[in-house]
Every structure is written in structure tokens, then in C-alpha cells.
Amino acid sequence: MFNTYYPFKFITKIKPNDNSESFTWCHLFRFKSSKTNQVYLVRFEEYSNELVAIKFFLKNHRLSKARYKFVTNTNEMPTIIRTCLNILATFSKANPYSSFVFIGERSEKDKEKLSRRYRIYKYVTRNFISPTTFEHVIKEEYNLYALINKNHTEKNSILNEIDYYYSNS
């Protein structure tokens, strides 16, 4: 189910625009769906303690504030998520001390406590990312899944940072 993926490209590194963006750098990747011909953008936003937040959305939705909430109905969720995981793997090899965090954003139809996206991300991450490399931390109150790098010495700082960012967002 999650065995197919699209080739991806690194585009650029972006500095934060203004004070509203708190990341230090954003690494931007792109890939194109051969099924729908739609382009997806994947943002790896780097925070202190080498914590990286992963976000992806359709390029067409890039100007919308609700770009992470849209349901595309293209029926290629496994391929998209697997491609993002492959980007994560490539990024992690280049940045061996990075930890990762992502949120399963709620769509409008989500009524359960845990969002549909969160449940899928959790399932996929457990199956593809080894617990020997990363400690898997879940914070269901934020629908958040974090992969804390076991090579990083400041584990508690990373967890505090996650709490700080997401309790204030």
C-alpha cells in the first residue's frame, strides 16, 4: 500500500519572512503526482535543537491559510505520504542529529478526537521508522507525532520546545 512513491527535488532554503515565522530555516522540496499532474510542496521547517517540523500541501493551495486542512480527494494518500517519508529519510541522512515533528491537521469533516490524518501518520511512521534510531513520542492532545533523534543529547529540551510551540499555537 505504501510501497510506491514519486521522485522529489530539493528546491531551496528559505529564511523566515517576518517575526510571525519562528523557524530558522525552511528547506523546500517538491514532487509531482503522475496520476493527477498536481505539484506538492513539502516544507521542512528547522527550529532550534535541530527540531524539524514537516508540512506538505498542494502547490495550488499554497496561498491559502487552510492549505494543510484541504482534502484533495485524489485517492493517492499512500503514495504522497510515502514520498514525504522518503524526503524525511534523505534529510535525516544529511542531518543525522535532526528530530522531526508533524501534526495530523483536522479536516472539516473530522469529528473524532484524533484526526484522520494523525491516525494515518501514526500508523505509517510506526511501520517505516525504526525505534532504534528515533524515539517515537505522541501527543494526542495536539494530534502530534514526534520522532526524537536518539543521537541528540538534548532530548528534554526538544520535548520542552515541542510543548512550547504547540501549546502556544
Place this chain on the structure above:
Amino acid sequence: MYGKANANLKIDDYKDYSRLYNHKKEVAKMLVILSRITSNSDLSKTRSLVPRFIFKPLDELISLMSEYKNDIEIELDSYNYSVLTAIPAGFKFIPGEVISRAQVKGYTYIL
């Protein structure tokens, strides 16, 4: 364990035991596949000796559990796929069987 109801799945929760007899043959076939996969050393390495497999349909896994409930651990996810997370060392390889219906898929860690 994790799943729709966040509850531990027990075979006693399934009252309809009659269907287990119908699936016995399929279960035997699945055990053969299982033993083949677990004897694959590459997969064992990549999965840190705890391989996971996905089974569908669910009925077959329930049957499997009934016969081997003391030997294997089962996780159910939210999407009607069933993930077998731990396989006992004592599984025997039975040669000569062919799987026709059961779909078995093993993922490997990418990191």
C-alpha cells in the same frame, strides 16, 4: 495495542466460532507463508527481529489468533488491516503449500 476502540483484542470477544472451521485451511496456508517470511534472514534484520505483516481480510487473522493465541501478539489498526507484530520462534516450516488468497505484505524500515 491500538485501534478504533483502543481496547485490547481478545479472541473471546469474538463469539462466532463456527466460521473458524471454514477458515482452517486458509489459516494453515497463512502459517506457511508466515514461516517462510520469518525464516528470511534479511527481513528479520531489517525489522529488528520483530517483523510486522499485514493481513486481510480480518477473518483470517481472527482464525489465526484462535489457534495460536498463546504464541503470537496481535495489533489491529484503524483501517481494517491487521498487523501481526510478534512471531514465536517455534514456528515450523511446512514445504509444498501454495498461498492463493491471503495477502501478506511486509514493510521494511527506511530509517
